[in-house]
Amino acid sequence: MIVTRFAPSPNGPLHLGHAYAAIVAHDLARKRGGTFRLRIEDIDGPRSRPELVEEFFLDLEWLGLTWDGEPAFQSRRLASYAEAGERLKAMGLLYPCRCTRAEIAAAATDAGPDGPIYPGTCRHRDVEPLEAAWRLDVTAAMERAGPLEWLDESAGPQVATPQIFGDVVLLRKDLPAGYHLAATLDDAADGITLVTRGMDLFRASHVHRLLQALLELPVPTWHHHGLLVESDGRKLAKRRGSPSLGDRRRAGEDGRAIADALRAHRFPAGISLSQVLDGGP
Known part of the structure; x- marks a missing residue:
């Protein structure tokens, strides 16, 4: 149904x-x-x-x-967002980031659907997680998931290419979860x-x-x-x-x-x- x-x-x-x-x-x-x-x-x-x-x-x-x-x-679903975030952290797929938008814009070399693509500045840094956002390591995540497809009723079959966004924020420092x-x-x-x-x-x-x-x-x-x-x-x-x-x-x-x-x-x-x-x- x-x-x-x-x-x-x-x-x-x-x-x-x-x-x-x-x-x-x-x-x-x-x-x-x-x-x-x-x-x-x-x-x-x-x-x-x-x-x-x-x-x-x-x-x-x-x-x-x-x-x-x-x-x-x-x-009423905040616990489910936190639990999913912990699962992704346990997989080693999330990392903390404290970069500002201005810093990202200054360092980015490419643009994606949401603007400047995050260049991975904090991916291998030792960042204090308190007051930090948590980003998805998209390259590592795709390596784990393998090739993926999805279907749009009008556009037809699509090959998943989340790399066009760069490492997106999943857990925001100011909100329970990102979109x-x-x-x-x-x-x-x-x-x-x-x-x-x-x-x-x-x-x-x-x-x-x-x-x-x-x-x-x-x-x-x-x-x-x-x-x-x-x-x-x-x-x-x-x-x-x-x-x-x-x-x-x-x-x-x-x-x-x-x-x-x-x-x-x-x-x-x-x-x-x-x-x-x-x-x-």
Whole structure:
């Protein structure tokens, strides 16, 4: 049975881009007789705003979307992130790093999907682990895991190449876990069989496939959908003040009509759907 999910972070209100992502996940599950789950990714430190969670529920109901079961919360899964981190440390695949972004930018010679690729400065240094981030030694991890593949419903079979990110941070010094580790563990815990998300996260799936192999997790299929973008090509973003669903709801707009328009790819003026990957090689 297919199981999908929508996993927003309560660090700002939802907008039309979130609505489109939720609709894709919801409709795929419903059309295939599956399950649609809701997960709240609320471990982003002081940026997480608990009061927004109820707003998310109201927004999704306003759009006519229903989820199955109780919503999951990342903040209730901190022990699982720590346990996975210890397993990877025991394998000798994590190392502490105290480099700043400025130091990484100055030393990097290549760029990847997330910006300058970390040059491995701390990989063989004696770094005090307190107040340090923990990076995955991707080369060693791939040697251990061997060749890996993953499947995207639109793009087809993919060969995992997590090296394009360099040694990614899995355990942050300021948060319980980085995105790559938390999302991978959560999708396994929630029984997700079809990971739906925007094209901007297509390349992240290379890292997630590696983590699944290392931690012996189930391997889902992926479905990367297009992103709603503004006229300048930038994706809709909370930080740039894209109109929120909550504001539209309180103004009396018809949420179900908005959802149907998004399904039919009828977007407001100045907004279009892009299938282009963001950044990276």
